[in-house]
Amino acid sequence: MNHTRLIIEREYLTQVKNKKFIIITLLIPFLIVGGGLFISFLANYNSDSIKNISVVDNSGVLENSLLSSETITFSFLEDLNEEEAKLISQDRNDDGLIFIPKIESATNIDYVALSESIKFISEEAPTITMINSIESKLEEILTNLNYTSVGLDVNTIEESKIYLSIFQESFEGEETTKIDSGMKVIFGLILGLLLYMFVFIYGSMILRSVLEEKTSRIVEIIISSVKPTQLMLGKIIGTSLVAFTQIFIWIALSLAISTLASSFMGVSSSELNSVDLNDAQVASVLDSALTAIFNLPLLNILIAFILFFISGLFLYGSLFAAVGAAVDSETDANQFMLPLSMPLIIGLYVGMFTVQEDPSGTIPTIFSHIPFTSPIVMMMRIPYGVPIYEQIISLSILIATFFGTVWFAAKIYRVGILMYGQKPSYKDLYKWLKY
């Protein structure tokens, strides 16, 4: 036992003291927060640019009703035909030209026909947001004109319109909203992706550590003092502790940096979103987003994430350790890494495509119990609410399988770690099991 503690300690300290590790641990939070700020800056910058659109309205219907907004400035040109308008618009270096042809008579206007004759002409293909925005503005103006022309009162119609946002509630009486469902999708995806990434990152770390001992040949001295299985488990536990340290620092640093950044630079999310919404709306959206987060089973998510992460890392870590022991170089390791990572990737895909459709459907339920995919798929399901007993069953299967893989990996490890020379085939690995 004392030996295992020594191995864990060495594994942990060497990894944590490694310069590369320290740099990555400190740098990632800055990259995450910095990246976030950069993207919001870009979004902000982009939405700040005002588009200049020339309007040639030969019909006269738009007069005084098509108003410039924060993002689009409309400038009206008088009495031009299409060719002339194009030339002038090009000359002025506009972002586009709205052209409405002449109509027969000012009375009895056929607004449907008119709307179909409107053209948008531009040098470069316009963005969808801009076209949508122009279309909806014109739609509103023309619809209102059309209402009036057929004798409907626009105000009456406006007043009698009904705006509906269905009040949602679960059987337990908890309120839910559309934002709630959105949050579940996002949370599920993030959790699944994080678990996938972490198992991969730290699994490879275990592989490299095993490989280092093998290629430096020190392993023969070590296993003359301790059992190979002890060494392997010590490595897996040590690396898991490294993982927790690193993830904890990442979370703490990211929070600290983003708090600092927002207070220093005065960047608030409401400012970024103010393009089309007023402050009150933003506040209410943010508010319901926060409520939506708190509506999630957060404690369950946290505990489940830790347990499924450890078990998943142990499961894959033992297999990665076996691969590290079987091969002589990282290049050779790839041959075995692919089949090992397939279940993880399958889990990710199954989770992404089936969980949000029906979180308790047959396929997500099955895959959240198969030990090799369960950490990912289960984490994607939990934000939607999964009965605790189901989580316990899945975790138990995972842990039982973990003991199986450790037994299997230990066999390969014991033999492989002292085998040098040619790359082993699957047949060799099978033979090693019987040594």
Added chain:
Amino acid sequence: MNNFLSIDSVSKHFGDYKALNNVSVDIPKGSIFGLLGPNGAGKTTLIRIINQISIPDTGKVMFNGEPLSPKHTKNIGYLPEERGLYKSMKVGEQALYLAQLKGMSRVDAKKQLKYWFDKFEIGEWWDKKIIELSKGMAQKVQFIVTVLHKPSLLIFDEPFSGFDPINANIIKDEILQLRDEGSTVIFSTHRMESVEELCDHIALIHKSNKVLDGNLNDIKRQYKTNTFEVGLVSSDNKKLKEIISTKFQTAEANFRSLGNELKLNVSLKPDQTSNELLNFLSSNSEVNHFMEVVPSANDIFIQTINNQK
């Protein structure tokens, strides 16, 4: 006989390959025991079984009278042929780690390490990484790590490889001293001159079988052919050779000398003694070289292996 380590009918398979076939070897306490054999004979497998890295299929190993068990690992020091230390870990740190794995306390390990580092005058390497050291320097560290916990059984696989003659001599003296202090040493090598110099007992393993073992001098006695290497000064070498050949069996000999005397290997017949030969030679010529041909470990090695074919 007081055997420190007793290997009894040990066999080991790897799949279809039989690495050791019913091998029994007794290693006397306080001896330097040469474990010899061609490449791939099964020496490393046997060493790994003693280190409990591998478990034998059949047979048993007794360590100082007890069945070999994990508690004995702290009494064994092992220097594998394929040397290795953590490349980017500091010398002192990893020596401490390896010593603690052998059951030493941190304090004790530090004290012992200081003693050895001072002895080898390498104190300033403590905070260096292995990659900063030369191969010979790393070998010294590795040797210290092997003997640090004062094991009662030391296993050296090619301990002199990578050392220059001066350092090899230092290591040789250390091994002899460790033996004198009571350790039993298993010594595996292909360098027969060091076997000649160090080993009291040997075992020869060939194609997974033990083909020869015992006290080195006893073995030499078995293998000697009562042949003497002689150098004779005379006026007519050819005639002298003919005279000797009438009474003894002779062959050309080749050794380094300063003159151009007649050099012969003379073999005695069963009823002849060495004094008879010497008297006969001195009555016919001037003898300036007379030496019994004792088979070297190298001769025994080659002869035994060739006889197996």
